[in-house]
Amino acid sequence: MFATSCRTRLSHSLNLVRRLQSTLVVAEHNNEKLTPVTLNAITAASKMGGDLVCLVAGTQCAKVAEEASKIKGVKKILLADNEAFKGFLPENLTPLILESQKQFNFTHIVSGATAFGKSLLPRVAAKLDVSPISDIIDVKSADTFVRTIYAGNAIQTLKSKDKIKVVTVRGTAFDPAEPSGGNGATEKAPDVAADSGLSEFVGQELTKSDRPELTSASVVISGGRGLKNGENFQMLYDLADKMGAAVGASRAAVDAGFVPNDMQVGQTGKIVAPELYIAVGISGAIQHLAGMKDSKVIVAINKDPEAPIFQVADYGLVADLFKAVPEMTEALK
Incomplete structure (x- = not known):
């Protein structure tokens, strides 16, 4: 009782x-x-x-x-x-x-x-x-x-x-x-003096893409410094279009000016956890891993067999990305 x-x-x-x-x-x-x-x-x-x-x-x-x-x-x-x-x-x-x-x-x-x-x-x-x-x-x-x-x-x-x-x-x-x-x-909502006068919104320039939004995509393909320049990201765009994927980038690629910073995946970028994450030419710095290591399946393509990215990858391909990526794109036709 x-x-x-x-x-x-x-x-x-x-x-x-x-x-x-x-x-x-x-x-x-x-x-x-x-x-x-x-x-x-x-x-x-x-x-x-x-x-x-x-x-x-x-x-x-x-x-x-x-x-x-x-x-x-x-x-x-x-x-x-x-x-x-x-x-x-x-x-x-x-x-x-x-x-x-x-x-x-x-x-x-x-x-x-x-x-x-x-x-x-x-x-x-x-x-x-x-x-x-x-x-x-x-x-x-x-x-x-x-x-x-x-x-x-x-x-x-x-x-x-x-x-x-x-x-x-x-x-x-x-x-x-x-x-x-x-x-x-x-x-x-409660009434407040809405304009604080501390800042002013002038405008914004938004990038538009037919590809899925990076943080909600089920497949993400990211490129790193190994792509050498921004023009070479076109290879990833072509592959992404075939797979219905979003395209991301490492901080190194963003800092080098290859792509805009809204594509950055990592601790100081966007956190993603897609069903499939393909890392192309990314060495695997801690900053980048923090943003994608919860992905369900991780695939890494890198010519350096000692690259840290292979330690978290489910599948790894030691190969020249400039050959491997076009071959993957061709295979999906």
């Missing part, structure tokens, strides 16, 4: 804690549709307990709020539609997040570990005087998280004592949330 009573009180206490907890997921989008990493962040947030609320801030982004409201598990959408949020400047978004946290008492603030999340949430954490928890790959409990350190060579489990947890999520570590089946209510 006593044991049953204790279990009942414990269950009641846990349910009370869950009700007191609430998580704000800051949606990443382009004012027309959600970026896929937002669905991964929502999955991670759902493991932190409590109600799930999604903040959609932008310009003429009602369509995004409607999309977010259908995500399974999301209870509420906060919509902030203002010209001041054009360009998603962290200086303007931060006051909105702080006011939302103040009004709704969120215990967790979450976003994807992308350029957007990495520029925004550390600023939010600083204003809240808490330590940001970056690039998590697992959630143990509402206050305990798992992340990689030392360029992915070690796994750290940390327990945060901060009252508010500010967390960025590695998208490749979590399955995407179900985009349908939800029925979240949409309401207007």
Whole structure:
């Protein structure tokens, strides 16, 4: 009888804690549709307990709020539609997040570990005087998280004592949330002085490609310094078009000016985990491995049999890439 009573009180206490907890997921989008990493962040947030609320801030982004409201598990959408949020400047978004946290008492603030999340949430954490928890790959409990350190060579489990947890999520570590089946209510986000005056969005130049987006592609072909120049990347584009793949690059190739930096895969670039990753002319520096070693199958093509990339590759081809890649492309005709 006593044991049953204790279990009942414990269950009641846990349910009370869950009700007191609430998580704000800051949606990443382009004012027309959600970026896929937002669905991964929502999955991670759902493991932190409590109600799930999604903040959609932008310009003429009602369509995004409607999309977010259908995500399974999301209870509420906060919509902030203002010209001041054009360009998603962290200086303007931060006051909105702080006011939302103040009004709704969120215990967790979450976003994807992308350029957007990495520029925004550390600023939010600083204003809240808490330590940001970056690039998590697992959630143990509402206050305990798992992340990689030392360029992915070690796994750290940390327990945060901060009252508010500010967390960025590695998208490749979590399955995407179900985009349908939800029925979240949409309401207007708190009013704030949207334009901080600290920065101004002037414009942007976006590269357009018919190939899949790098972080969501099931097949990725990346080139390194071994390609010698940017013109030789055309070999990878031709092969990628045959395979329906995205094309990436090592930091060495980006720093050498072969390709733009939005193609960089690695610790300071994009983190990918496709079904198939083909590394062409990439030696396998730690910085690059940190961004792709979670890929399901890794294939390496390098003329140096001692290249570190072969230590993580499932299949390795010691060959001249200038012969091997065209032969692969020809074979796929």
